[in-house]
Amino acid sequence: MTTTIEAHGLVKRYGAVEALRGLDLEVPEGTVLALLGPNGAGKTTAVRILTTLLRPDEGTATVAGADVLREPEEVRRRIGLSGQSAAVDENLTGAENLEMIGRLYGFRRRRAVDxxxxxxxxFDLSDAGNRPAKTYSGGMRRRLDLACALVATPRVVVLDEPTTGLDPRSRLQMWDVIAGLVRTGTTVLLTTQYLEEADRLADDIVVIDHGRAIAHGTADALKAQVGGERVELVVADAADREAARAALAAVAGGDEVHDGATERSLSVAVQDGARSLRRVLDRLETDGVRVLDVGLRRPTLDDVFLTLTGRTAEDADASGPPPGGGADEERDLVPARPDAAGEVAR
Amino acid sequence: MTTLTRTLTDTQVVAKRNLLKIVRVPEILVAVLISPIMFVLLFAYVFGGAIDPGDGTSYREFLIPGIFAQTVVFGATFTGAGIAEDMQKGIIDRFRSLPMSQSAVLAGRTLSDVVYNVLSLLIMALTGLLVGWRVRGSLLDAAAAFGLLLVFAYAVSWIMALVGVLVPSVEVINNASFIVIMPLTFVSNAFVPLDSFPPALRVFVEWNPVSTLTQACRELFGNTNPAAPVSDAWSMQNPALYTLICVVVILVVFAPLAIARYRRTSR
Incomplete structure (x- = not known):
């Protein structure tokens, strides 16, 4: 399989801040790579370098066979960019936006219009095609944005946080659109803050933190490491805590039971969510433990970060170097794994 | 497609996009057209009686070519603001990710602003005629005057295009342009006669292209009094030629600078 996007040792500094600290990426043809990380991790910087909007201080990259530094024009011919790095012109209608972009790709007027x-x-926008884009809903605007990236039927599409800020329904709709794009064999690089989005759309996931890849693998490998779904439980009486811990430990999918934010809350990673939840509730019922709140939670970016670095993604947001091995009180609960990248990497 | 036709096509596509904004946001057009009318009326009626140009013509005749020059120079702020706004909104990143001509975004903007200037000159000329301004030379000369105003405005647009890619936001543009444009237009003979300036400033006024543009327009419109004393500086003796030289110099310096800066720019 040929590699369509390849980057080696990308470094980008803004003054004293290193936005990228030696990022490597590899995306085989026809696959989807998700770049997963919190705000400020370096995702957008990487996207901007790969789409020729920004020059790296160090490193090399080729996209669709063209070198981003030596043949930027050729790269631009072969890619489509969408998401928070690009924008639609809100004073133009949807049709005018797309026609303008077609013309700028060098299409003749007729072809651009068609x-x-x-x-x-x-993209389900034909009714709104003759309305200025400023009258569009958030979801419609994102679909138009994505359509703009596809005008020249590029081999590579780069989607920078395509669903950030969308309501759940629009997000699902956007996922369907992107999944459809993937089925046509387009190579996609996607950045996201949502583990669920990466899981849903990507073949491979690179977790990025402070400008560096800290894990690389399939969505399944990552989830297996993070622990999949969790049962979260809050007991009414703090005295029942140990009974609840025992109930959770009985369904634990390999990992130990974690203490929650308060002394009455606990959680554990499980394999079969719904069944585990029922077993926990049955047992607590038998034991006469009163439960205040219980639920199943899918892992989020925070869980990924907690597992990989011992910090939550929000901590990673704050600038500055990552602490050595995570905060002390967290270390006993979730062992920090400095070699995590090695474990998941192929 | 050759590079040149590519650049021309892309420039035209971008210019069309900018002009569509006038259709969609007519408030902009109103603002662009109201301010010249305001200036004509303000200077004609508020200062008209107090300022005597001293060359025997009525102040209004003296004033109108100055207003033309001042307004088209001020209009360049619009170019800067348009570019800064595009940068801020991320549409520039879309353009920069396309295999289009790298100079077309700025060239398209400066081109579409020529259309604004044509409109505002038209409105000002009509307002001027209403308050007593007359073209006393030939129509051909008058057309040459308008042509000179447009090419000069086009050149200044490129200065503001550079400012537009340099500043971080639209808000900064107005302040930045004030620093450049206010002295250029007010320390000129646009509103007051040359000999009212102290000698130290007079040299600046004589070689200020806004002065020579104004002077050239006055001569071409026939709004000067031949009996009145004229500065013997070379620039004021050959105002149209000197203005054209300035246009060329500004374009040669600022267009490449603005385009180079645009290519390297990133938020």
């Missing part, structure tokens, strides 16, 4: 109509139809 392609715009095709994309509007394909």
């Amino acid at each position: 392609r715009a109509r095709e994309l509007l139809d394909g």
